[in-house]
Amino acid sequence: MRRKSHIPVLLIGTLVVLLLFFNEETSVKLNMEYQNRINELQKEIKLNQDSAAYYRARREAIEHGTADLEHVAREQFHMQRPTEDVYLIKD
Numbered sequence: 001m002r003r004k005s006h007i008p009v010l011l012i013g014t015l016v017v018l019l020l021f022f023n024e025e026t027s028v029k030l031n032m033e034y035q036n037r038i039n040e041l042q043k044e045i046k047l048n049q050d051s052a053a054y055y056r057a058r059r060e061a062i063e064h065g066t067a068d069l070e071h072v073a074r075e076q077f078h079m080q081r082p083t084e085d086v087y088l089i090k091d
Contacts, residue, residue: 061068
């Protein structure tokens with residue numbers, strides 16, 4: 001019986017692992033940076049979806065109700081009724 005050597009397999013395996021760690025395109029460090037960036041962007045998407053839902057609901061409330069429309073007109077556009085006084089306080 002002939003004795004088989006595992007040295008070539010180990011050398012090839014070591015070479016592949018070293019290429020994965022030190023190759024610029026497939027490095028583990030680069031993949032970790034990409035994953036962190038993906039996580040940040042997913043958090044930002046969730047935040048933007050929440051604010052979009054808030055503004056969508058507010059727009060629909062304004063379109064279907066006069067009380068909400070009056071509230072927005074008074075606060076954001078500084079409108080007033082003819083018989084009332086409005087005071088703006090600025091820092």
